[in-house]
Amino acid sequence: MDEFIKIRESLLPISWLYGIGVSIRNFLFNIGILKSRSFDIPIISVGNITVGGTGKTPHVEYLIRLLKDNFNIAVLSRGYKRKSKEFILADDDTEMSIIGDEPYQMKQKFPNITVAVDKDRCHGIEQICGNNSTKNTDVILLDDAYQHRYVKAGINILLVDYHRMLSSDKLLPAGRLRESEDGKSRADMVIITKCPSDLKPMEFRVITKAMDLYPYQQLFFTTLIYKDLMPIYEGESKSIESISEDNILLLTGIASPQQILEDMKPYMKNINQMTYQDHHQFTDKDVEDLNNRYSALPSPKIIITTEKDATRIKGLEGLSEEVKRNIYTLPIEVKFMLEQKDTFNENIIGYVRKNSRNSILAKRKDENESRNSNNSGNRTRTISFRNN
CATH class of the missing domain: 3.40.50 (Rossmann fold)
Structure with a gap:
């Protein structure tokens, strides 16, 4: 600890x-x-x-x-470092830069859920509940x-x-x-x-x-x-055990890459790192460095990155064909x-x-009936885990 x-x-x-x-x-x-x-x-x-x-x-x-x-699930995020400012309801074609890397990752992995971003969470909730396409959330x-x-x-x-x-x-x-x-x-x-x-x-x-x-x-x-390594561009999945003898280039732009490094050490002997700050926006210089670093590694070799980093890497221009063939994400679950x-x-x-809407409507009906019969006056109600 x-x-x-x-x-x-x-x-x-x-x-x-x-x-x-x-x-x-x-x-x-x-x-x-x-x-x-x-x-x-x-x-x-x-x-x-x-x-x-x-x-x-x-x-x-x-x-x-x-x-x-x-x-019916909706995920509402701030959308850290996105290029937009207003409320955005993501669809299948929404670009990562518009909603941020983490919301984009969730929308790509779970296309059937609602993903929205808004710095003002109260306004975002209002928009989700009032939008015709998401009002059944x-x-x-x-x-x-x-x-x-x-x-x-x-x-x-x-x-x-x-x-x-x-x-x-x-x-x-x-x-x-x-x-x-x-x-x-x-x-x-x-x-x-x-x-x-x-x-x-x-x-x-x-x-x-x-x-x-x-x-x-x-x-x-x-x-x-x-989980098994997944290719970003092409190829088939690989188990972690299958690359134990490979030279690994671990590419990360997340807050705490130390955890992945520590967890991977028992499985991988030769780990080289390229580490950037959290939510790093990769530049042309970064792409050149990645191409050169990977080219210099002896074979067999592979590039591993996180799912969040992959959302920012996939749209990059200038990656060598060798890099594209050998760059994989490392999915994690809890x-x-x-x-x-x-x-x-x-x-x-x-x-x-x-606390679903159907349950709430039923509760309100019962409360109204009770209020009308007992004339008990107004009551306020808050949905709370601690009270349930």
């Missing part, structure tokens, strides 16, 4: 000032001066307190797989919205990287915390992500004690599973540990089913 944490001590005074600003904002929400808005549709928020690298996208994709066969998944408190989600899922525990990190810019550790109290579910698959029982207990959650909060643990999968699934499905 905590081996990826690097604190920049010289920036701690700035972090202190930053923390004051964040605390004031949260206080204004807590006392109701800044308003959180509820919606008559199940909303599940998936996010983190740290900047990047907690495995947010694979966890959102897990929820999509869990719900897509029985519910059963549940909205908010991608990276833990700090977007203007929406009151029914379930708040907080992701915490096993390698960057909150208690050991510091606020921006000295560390990578967006807000203090106290912010975890808003979560209904906390998931410790990227756990080693061989985590010992004692470590589970140590982490559970360190998280110090409230009784209303549930704690889960997940680990990453790596797996729940400690036999927690069924509990997590049942809670999510139960919340969505109980």
Whole structure:
């Protein structure tokens, strides 16, 4: 644990000032001066307190797989680093630059779900619920919205990287915390992500004690599973075991490439890295460097990149034919540990089913009938996981 944490001590005074600003904002929400808005549709928020690298996208994709066969799903994201600014409802032809790499990835993998982007999540929810093509949405998944408190989600899922525990990190810019550790109290579910698959029982207990959650909060643990390599341009899939003797060029532009590197070491002997910042937009110079780096490697050789990076690589011009024939993505999925999968699934499905629009209409009918017969006055209702 905590081996990826690097604190920049010289920036701690700035972090202190930053923390004051964040605390004031949260206080204004807590006392109701800044308003959180509820919606008559199940909303599940998936996010983190740290900047990047907690495995947010694979966890959102897990929820999509869990719900897509029985519910109409919409994923609403900010669309980080997209070239557009307004609300965008993605279709099969929407370009990555218009909605951002992560929403684009989800739309490509799950073409039958709704994917939309809007910096103003309240406005985005209104657009989804009011659009003729998406008004039958059963549940909205908010991608990276833990700090977007203007929406009151029914379930708040907080992701915490096993390698960057909150208690050991510091606020921006000295560390990578967006807000203090106290912010975890808003979560209904906390998931410790990227756990080693061989985590010992004692470590589970140590982490559970360190998280110090409230009784209303549930704690889960997940680990990453790596699937067969998939070609970006041409060719057939490859198992990880089949390239154990190859020279690997690992190409990444994500927040935490260390995890993939550590996980791949048992399977791959010769790993060379090309590492860029998260959401990096590849340039002509990057393409030239990639062509040269790959050409210089001895055979057998292969390029491996992430699914998110692949969305930005696929449209590049100037890649050599050799690179195109040998560049693959490494798909990842999450797996729940400690036999927690069924509990997590049942809670999510139960919340969505109980708060679906059909259920809400039935509840309102019963409430109206009761109100008319008892003259009990007006009531307010908020869809909440904690109250269900």
